[in-house]
Amino acid sequence: MMKDLITGLQTGLHGTLTVPGDKSISHRGIMLGALATGRTVLHNFLTSADCLSTLQAFRDMGVTIDRTGTNVTIDGVGLHGLQAPDHALDMGNSGTTTRLIMGILAGQTGTFRLEGDASLSQRPMHRVSEPLADFGANIMTTAGKLPVTITGTAVHSADVQLAVASAQVKSALIFAALQADGMSVIREKLPTRDHTERMLQAFGADLEVSADHMTIALEGKPTLHGQTVEVPGDMSSAAFFMVAATLVPGSDITLKNVGLNPTRTGLLDLIQQMGGNIDVTARVSGGEPLGDLRVRSAQLHAVDLGAEQVPAIIDELPLVALLAAHAQGTSHVTGAAELRVKETDRIKALATELGKLGIQVDELPDGFFITGQQTAAVRDPQLDSWGDHRIGMMLALAALQVDQPLTLKGADAVGISYPQFFADLAELANKESETSK
Numbered sequence: 001m002m003k004d005l006i007t008g009l010q011t012g013l014h015g016t017l018t019v020p021g022d023k024s025i026s027h028r029g030i031m032l033g034a035l036a037t038g039r040t041v042l043h044n045f046l047t048s049a050d051c052l053s054t055l056q057a058f059r060d061m062g063v064t065i066d067r068t069g070t071n072v073t074i075d076g077v078g079l080h081g082l083q084a085p086d087h088a089l090d091m092g093n094s095g096t097t098t099r100l101i102m103g104i105l106a107g108q109t110g111t112f113r114l115e116g117d118a119s120l121s122q123r124p125m126h127r128v129s130e131p132l133a134d135f136g137a138n139i140m141t142t143a144g145k146l147p148v149t150i151t152g153t154a155v156h157s158a159d160v161q162l163a164v165a166s167a168q169v170k171s172a173l174i175f176a177a178l179q180a181d182g183m184s185v186i187r188e189k190l191p192t193r194d195h196t197e198r199m200l201q202a203f204g205a206d207l208e209v210s211a212d213h214m215t216i217a218l219e220g221k222p223t224l225h226g227q228t229v230e231v232p233g234d235m236s237s238a239a240f241f242m243v244a245a246t247l248v249p250g251s252d253i254t255l256k257n258v259g260l261n262p263t264r265t266g267l268l269d270l271i272q273q274m275g276g277n278i279d280v281t282a283r284v285s286g287g288e289p290l291g292d293l294r295v296r297s298a299q300l301h302a303v304d305l306g307a308e309q310v311p312a313i314i315d316e317l318p319l320v321a322l323l324a325a326h327a328q329g330t331s332h333v334t335g336a337a338e339l340r341v342k343e344t345d346r347i348k349a350l351a352t353e354l355g356k357l358g359i360q361v362d363e364l365p366d367g368f369f370i371t372g373q374q375t376a377a378v379r380d381p382q383l384d385s386w387g388d389h390r391i392g393m394m395l396a397l398a399a400l401q402v403d404q405p406l407t408l409k410g411a412d413a414v415g416i417s418y419p420q421f422f423a424d425l426a427e428l429a430n431k432e433s434e435t436s437k
């Protein structure tokens, strides 16, 4: 789908917005609900394509799941009760679905085949299958990628050191450990988002996290009990409007009920560090901190960001490029090679597409650097999402301050994590939602 973008916004963004539910928590809500006994109820479930891939995969494995809008009920089948379907499970575009399910299926009965779309089929899966082998898992990849075949087996406990800083890999190992007898230990490379750990504790698992957040110890074969989960707003979706309101002069918006788990707030911290103006009113609900953010426009200065900060801002790094492009001075992002194995090579995609707008991005193998406030002219008004939701949404924000018409190819990619993104942006910008062609 080609879309005309909102350009030349003079008046800033205004108003109050509640962004949709958190993608990571929505995936895990379905998964834990399926593995629990009894009923789990999810409120504010994210009804984006990725989370619906997870929902459908569990239906295909015999789990009864009802969904009315953003309310989902799941009747759990217990830790080992999933059924192997006679067809492949469709992972769609979702890395989280694929990798977490690999850990879950390692200990089930039967043979399961996982397939995905063209983008997902290029992404590395051996980072999960290899450490899962330490639990005795029997997984065949296709040269380290999808399609993947998992033959369920009686997994055993293990003590594993992660080679990549990845919440998806960590969570897969936690799910395998959950199905094994005895105590397993999982050691992180750097602390990553901890929703699996928090939610498992809420569902009744015996799981301990060290004070430095680097080591997780858990006892296998707990009985998980169905829960009611209020999914907070997705920080990674709020991020787009935090950046838009920071950059477009005259803006003043409030984002309600945004998840503020400290493993996810890297962008919030970074905007403040660059001179941004965000007021946070925080509270705790259901084991996850959340709050309202008032964001006003500000003049920014350049910043450097390295490997240690990357996990808490991983999905927001394309937005950091946009912040850097408007900040005074040269910003450097390093230690972010993971960006090259997301839905697309996000370093290459953002450098190419921002380049069309006259913003020079210098690529590094593991990041980029950008000198802000360049004044070059638009070179090509036809932008492309590369089929990647986060690149597409970042470009829609980049367009706001460009004074000529721009189009976005592959705009429908936003449906992967934020189906109503364009409508929400149009509302805060006080514009009609532009026509689609």
Ligand SMILES: O=C(O)C1=C[C@@H](OP(=O)(O)O)[C@@H](O)[C@H](O)C1
Pocket (backbone or CB within 6 Å): 023, 024, 025, 096, 165, 166, 167, 168, 169, 171, 193, 314, 315, 338
């Ligand atoms: O665990 C999760 O829910 C996620 C972890 C991150 O991936 P990695 O584990 O590959 O860093 C993130 O990019 C993704 O959007 C969601």
Ligand SMILES: C=C(OP(=O)(O)O)C(=O)O
Pocket (backbone or CB within 6 Å): 050, 093, 094, 095, 096, 097, 315, 342, 343, 390, 417
């Ligand atoms: C990388 C992402 O998701 P996933 O890995 O689940 O495809 C993302 O949402 O930016």
